[in-house]
Amino acid sequence: MDEIKEIVAAIKKGDIKPIYFLMGEEAYYIDKISDYIEEHLLDETEKGFNQMVLYGRDVSIDDIVSNAKRYPMMAERQVVIVKEAQDLSRTIEQLAKYAANPQPSTVLVLNYKYKKIDKRKALYKALKKDNVVFESKKMYENQVADWIRRVLAGQDYIISPKAAQMLVEFLGTDLSKIDNELKKLKIVLPAGTQITPEHIEENIGISKDYNNFELRKAVGSRNAVKAHQIAKYFAENPKDNPIVVSVALLFKFFSDLLHLHGMSDKNPRSVASALKVNPYFVNEYLDAARNYPMKKVSYIIGVLRETDVKSKGVGANAIPQGDLLKELLVKVLG
DSSP states (O other), X not given: OHHHHHHHHHHHTXXXXXXXXXXXXXXXXXXXXXXXXXXXXXXXXXXXXXXXXXEGGGOOHHHHHHHHTSOOSSSSOEEEEEETGGGGTTTGGGGHHHHHXXXXXXXXXXXXXXXXXXXXXXXXXXXXXXXXXXXXXXXXXXXXXXXXXXXXXXXXXXXXXXXXXXXXXXXXXXXXXHHHHHHHHHHHSOTTOEEOHXXXXXXXXXXXXXXXXXXXXXXXXXXXXXXXXXHHXXXXXXXXXXXXXXXXXXXXXXXXXXXXXXXXXXXXXXXXXXXXXXXXXXXXXXXXXXXXXXXXXXXXXXXXXXXXXXHTTSSOTTSOHHHHHHHHHHHHHO
16 A cells, blocks of 8 residues: 555656556556546546547557557647556567657556566566556455555544454455445445444445354354354355355364464464464454364364365265255364
């Protein structure tokens, strides 16, 4: 986020580069930078003649260069934005010649999503001379809850750790999806609100009591009644609660417990750092480690591997996913 702020701050100051090559696995930040340039670099009277949006699947590198070499009309500069530029991956190196000597009155923006160019080749070397090359890296799942907190804090909202974790477990690491859901919350909740699991349930539709976060918590505390209640809810709503997600989350949880058992320093701060979990949840892991000795954890990891294979149809085609989860819980909690 700091790099994005620096790029935007430079644009605001008038330090505008001829090419912005935005690449990488995380599309959210690529869109943020591109949208900012599209909305703010030219005023409304200039955009009609001097702002152009192209799509990688519809153009060639020659088309892009031809448009970039045009002169602006009644304006200081023109803006050419190429969306879905990754569709040009086979020919993108052909842009190297233009990148070495770009048109100074053109701002060329390339949104090269889900991929990155070879840093050993001519294009990257030319781009690095006096342009912006931004690589948007995929965020790890254990970083997303903190990202949610920081984004909301910048907009005068607070979110509880459990509410943030619910969003992560329901939406994964897709920042664009998460951002869309946060926008919904901000429409109905005034600035200064602390967002709670109840707000998530009421406005996004994620159950605060029956979700993978609560399943992990119930399993960790050996609360068999609660765990089986959640499994029953999942069985009744299989599309919203696929077993592969539940198994993956439990596998990570017990893998972390195995790591925890091997740690000599079980100070909460050390545990949070080693397991890369929010300090708010550390006691949950410490309690689970007391409930599940290392030998039991190793056994459960094996059971989870078996269930994962079965959930994908290997040797268990006729077993409903709800029944697989119930069978898993019996073995884990037994």
